[in-house]
Amino acid sequence: MKTDKIWIGIASIILGIFIAFQMKFIQGTYLNGSTPTQKTTEILNEMAAVKAEKEALIEEVENLEKQLEDIQGSASEESAIVKNLTDELNKFKAFSGRTKVAGQGILVTIDNPPTDGSYGLELNIAYDYKLILELLNELNSAGSEAIAINEQRVINSTEVRLAGSQMNVNTIPVSPPFVIKAIGNSKTMDGALNLRFGIIESLREKGYYVEVKTVENIEVPAFNGTLKFKYANTIK
């Protein structure tokens, strides 16, 4: 009787130690040392702060752009040559993707399938970024004039790249669902994507959730980054 109690006591102590170890381990590996609740509030607070700052910055950028336009506009009123040059500048700016544009187009949404506990392997569209690349190329083939992935405008230097377990576009990490907007002939683009054995079909076959919608008027944002040329020099 007495030895039984002693054994139970020892077993409880061992169990206690194991539980403590387990908790420490989980906190150490997944949460960098803080408890789940602390980390959650931390993330949510930081997210709110960052979003607020982003809104403010977007507004600032818009104001600055308007200011610049005003200066250029008032200058071009003074002489015809300057006006022509300004028009030319705006044309090239639009061509390189630095202006916000709108028009008819399509909206493609790609998302991971809902996780199912019974599957060991989880599908992640970021790992299949080559399919996204192919989708972009199909859109280009179908005559799209402006494309954006999750509000990142696709321009000459845009890369679509797996980085860790997420995808980078314009070096900005983006996470699913991916919303791809394209301006162009919406019927042509819709048909090109939904081709039999086409890109949408192969995405769906892999198990991803894909939705294609033609839209009357869609807005594609401007490229927000700054391009710096370090190696390439223009020759005339």
Added chain:
Amino acid sequence: MKLTSLQKTVFALTILLGILSAMQFRAVNSGYKYMSIKEMYANSIELESQKAELVQLREKANSLKVKIDEFDTARTDNRIDYESVLQLEIENTQKAAGLTTVEGPGIVIIVTDGTRELYENENPNVVIVHDLDIRAMVDDLRNAGAEAISINGQRVIFNKSKIQCTGPTIKINDQVFAVPFVIKAIGDRKYLESAINAPGSYSESLRKWGVFVEVNTSINVLIPAYDGTMANQYVIQ
């Protein structure tokens, strides 16, 4: 009724348990949102992405401020010619749009169909260069910071360049090309070379399949301007 010492201990411990669980409950429930570790992970990625956008926007705001300053002084100061400032800006924009011929240090890649003997019943497609191979290589190069890319003398730009399979040939910028493909890129030579040679890159798998891929660095690579159409039909500013 007299309590035995065991009953007293149990009583005291029960009270302690009650207090502790109440404290725990309050700590967990005081305005905190419950989130699974997976959700938390997704949120931290989102946070990272927002922060990266913030950095991007800040940089853009700063460059805009510099530009406003520049144009403003050019307009008010009589010593500076406004037209030449504007002309310079046009040239820079053209360069960014890929409408100028550029030169600089970079790499030259030659890709062509493999010449090895096929195994029995092997699909010949594995030793043939496809449009998607070229696309993946272009993406690898962009990721390594290529500033300008051309394929067989055709400048690759994003919104107008398409790399399409047309049977035995590949169409690039609406012009048809067959093997060998010569891809040129300007940028940091080391980065670009390793983008093609590194294990895990797309070209590595191409080589494994038997496709011929050769990379050479060069001090000076010339990449022509995009000379296709610039017209847009559907875009409204």
